[in-house]
Amino acid sequence: MKYADIIVDISHEDLDRTYQYLIPEELKERALLGVQVLVPFGKGNRQIKGYIIGLSDLPKWKEEAIKPITAIAEDTLMIESQLISLAGWMKDNFGSTMNEALKTVLPVKKTVKQKENRVIKAALSGEELQAVLEGEKKKNNKGRVRLLEELLKNPSLDYEWVKNTLNISLSTMKDLEKLGIIHREASVLYRNPVKQPSTVAKSVVLSPSQQEIADDFLKEYHEGIRKTYLLHGVTGSGKTEVYIKIIEEMIKEGKQVIVLIPEISLTYQTVMRFYQKFGDRVSIMNSKLSQGEKYDQYVRAKNGDIDIMIGPRSALFTPFQDLGLIIMDEEHEGSYKSENPPKYHARETAIERARLCGASVILGSATPSLESYKKALEGEYTLYRLSEREGERKMPVIWTVDLREELKARNKSIFSRKLQTLMEERLKRKEQIMLFINRRGYAGFVSCRSCGLVLKCPHCDISLTSHNNGKLVCHYCGYEEEFPDKCPSCGSKYIASFGTGTQKVEEMAKKEFPHARILRMDMDTTKKKGGHEEILSAFANGQADILVGTQMIVKGHDFPRVTLVGILAADLSLYAADFRASERTFQLLTQASGRAGRAELSGEVVIQTYQPEHHSIVYAGKGDYEEFYKREMLYRKLMSYPPASHIMAVLVVSKEEEKGSKASELLTKALKQWEEKEELMEYHVIGPAPARLSKANDIFRFCFYIKEDDYQRLMAAKDFLDGFYRFSDEFQGIAVQFDFDPMNSY
Incomplete structure (x- = not known):
């Protein structure tokens, strides 16, 4: 590399402004990404420090106008250098511009007013101050008298108190400072977001x-x-x-x-x-x-x-x-x-x-x-x-309830008979209950309440998503079919998009258990600052019997009096249009189950599901991670999904639908031609197709996926596609994003 792009000031405003310098021959081996350098800057060529954030063989303007780097700075292991190197690694491994990566790793340096601790101090001894006070009394300078009297009692006073309570003007303080009677001091007061705890931690003896x-x-x-x-x-x-x-x-x-x-x-x-x-x-x-x-x-x-x-x-x-x-x-x-x-x-x-x-x-x-x-x-x-809980605490007893059987028994409540019985017991014993509604990843999947069938794509083994136009669509490959009138498996009319919410659960709980005190925790009830803490503290302090919530209630919380956890819709995350759906369901069910019986009282968990035979629910019920892992990995290997293989999502966004569609097709065709020209092993491409969220804020979204065992080959495909779209006139007004091993489908 012959040239280096350098930023000379690490602050948010300057990240978009880089300067190109020539790398002298003797510095080429040491001029790496993130390294701190000395460079001549401006008309006077004053020597300032900067950081290398890009390397190139091409000059950006006339070569004779490009100044050489003076030296590599000796203290180049500063933290900024590390973070810039990390930004460069992120750019290469995950796909973005260097500026996007830099803005991720470096702080957003917005103009923030510093908080200061300001004080007024006496600059004279007590006797000298008393003499000055007597003179000011004769002159009837009331403001000065008030301040000097307080300084005799306390030689250091809070500035805000002096200004507001003593009502001393700034000009009075400045005059006394010029006379050498007082001096003002200010120190930066850093905001600490953690409130002082009221208790000290007990010393813990490890098992x-x-x-x-x-x-x-x-x-x-x-x-x-x-x-x-x-x-x-x-x-x-x-x-x-x-x-x-x-x-x-x-x-x-x-x-x-x-x-x-x-x-x-x-x-x-x-x-x-x-x-x-x-x-x-x-x-x-x-x-x-x-x-x-x-x-x-x-x-x-x-x-x-x-x-x-x-x-x-x-x-x-x-x-x-x-x-x-x-x-x-x-x-x-x-x-x-x-x-x-x-x-x-x-x-x-x-x-x-x-x-x-x-x-x-x-x-x-x-x-x-x-x-x-x-x-x-x-x-x-x-x-x-x-593999065991702390102390003598036992893992909870887990009950799995088949909601198809509840329907046959004419129980149309969202609470199964088993859960209702256990809730009544807990309320009598003054113990606490958590009701978890599994809404994570819910995406309008279609299921039969009678037999439990979920409609899936025949090509991708991903649940089809219900659209308002009466179509069921696969968001991986674009396959679609009509919404059925009845279940194609058992002929039942109980087939529909599935979904229920926390408010509905709260209302039903109030109806079934009118004397119970109920708290609800979801995005609506936790919008304000400290909302999470308020609800969790109230529940921890025994101000409610039942806590209803989404996944936010099952994450790492420890409530000693919770002895029952009800998981109301284990299936909701199971059929998100995503290959990780089974893994997420197993994780959520296990984490939710873990909230029960964490102290001396033993716990029970009720998992309500239409698919009790699904491996994620079976192994969550047994608390058996190893067996779940073995089973799930067989599926991932069969379908070439991570971590058995790798997958890269390529998202194309455009204000014009036709242009976006054409761009996504151009990219897949270009990849094919590149393979043939370079005689590369063929990439496995799925799509292109409209994204699950096909239009947002009048922006059209298209995507395709590339499956590949070798991560380096995926990175090479990313580099080729990135270069192709950036240097082709066909992509004016088009944005392309890359996502390696995505956590959610597009």
Whole structure:
């Protein structure tokens, strides 16, 4: 490479402005992405520092006008260099522009007013101040007298109190300052989004199996071994206690730690466990923080004022100088995948960031993603297991209820007879109940309430989605058929799009159990800041008997008096138009079941379903992850879906429907021609077809998928398609996005 694109100031406003410099021959080997350099800048050629964010063989203007880089900066291992290198890796591996990647890893530096701690202090001794006071009294300067009298009582006063309560004007303060009687001081006051806890953490004694895991990890860390570990622990097995013990040791060694938690699980209850242990050396990052709070956490981390950052995937880019460990709890969660370019997954990105700075990674889950478990079984990750709950606590008893039998028994309530009986028992015993409505991934699938059949695409084994025009459509390949009048399997008339909501469940619960106190937790009831905490705290404090909610109620919460969990529609996520539907259903059912019986009281779970024989429901009922994994992997291998293979979604968006359709077809044809010209092995292409959301905000969306065993070959296809569309006139007004191993179908 002959030329380098360099940014000279890392702030949000300047990320779109790069300058091209010539790379001198002697610096070519060291001029890598992310490296800090010294360059001549402006007419006076003053030497300033910048970062290489792009490399090229082509000059952007006259070669004689391009200045050479002066030197590679010696302190090039600064945190910004690491993050820029990470941005470059994300651009290559997930498909985006360098600017999109940079804006993901670097803070949004918006103009945020700094909070300051301002004080007024006496600049004279007490005797000198008393003499000045007597003189001001004779002159009848009332304002000065009030201020000097207070300074004699207290030589340091809060500025706001002086201004507002004592009613002293700014001009009075300035005059006294010029005379050398007082001086004003200001220090930056960083916003801390974590409220001070009222209790101190109890010291936790680890069980032998927990201690063994902590000891093994720390032994390898001290030996200089840096790798990725998967902690597979059943719900309630004490994964957090293991994390805390390891973090404690890391901090003793002067290392910093990032703890990633899905946004939905980032609750007051979770954060407090860390805060009670580590105090104000902990901070959090999440979407509910103000811009000021977010930027202050970035600065505090960079200054070394905190050791632990807890947050969702964006916390991964915390600018710690001595990062030693990244923990990714609930690593199976789909929210770890970004929906905006670069469509990175936090798991792979965390492993790359750890590699860049010599840190280790711990992934934790009761229901690991198939991707992680496969790598653990193959030895790429080290597998740790916690197969029992802490103490003497037992796993809950799980009942699976066949809703087809309930229909035959003329029970048309959303509560099965078994669930109704158990709810009545709990309410009498003053124990708590959680009702979980499984709406995740619900996409208008069509099922028969009589026999349980779900209509699927004959080509993709993905459920068909109901559209308003009376058609059933596959959102992978475009196959469609008419909506049937009756079930093609049993002839029943009870065939329809399926769906129910939290409000309906709340109303039915009030009707069936009029004396029960009920709380509902969903997107509507948690819109305001602190909404999650308010509802969860009320439930934890015993202010309600029943909590109704979507998946947000089943994520990592610990309620000692919950002894019954009702899962009302296990099928809803099972038939989302997505190859991961079975995996997500198993994870949700297992996580929901894990909320029951987490303290001394034993728990029970009722899973209501039209498909009790489906493998995800059978193995969730047994709590058997290994058998579920084996069965699901057979399906993935058969259909060439991740993690048995890889898949890349290519999304084409256009304001004109015909143009968008033509562009998606042009891309698939170009890929075919490229294969033939380069004599490459053929790619397996599905589509193109209109996306599931085929039109949004008057923008038309088309997509196609490429299946491929070799990830490098998929990256090569991405690079070819990206170059083809960027340098072809046919794609004016067209945008193309790439998504590797997508978490949701398009």
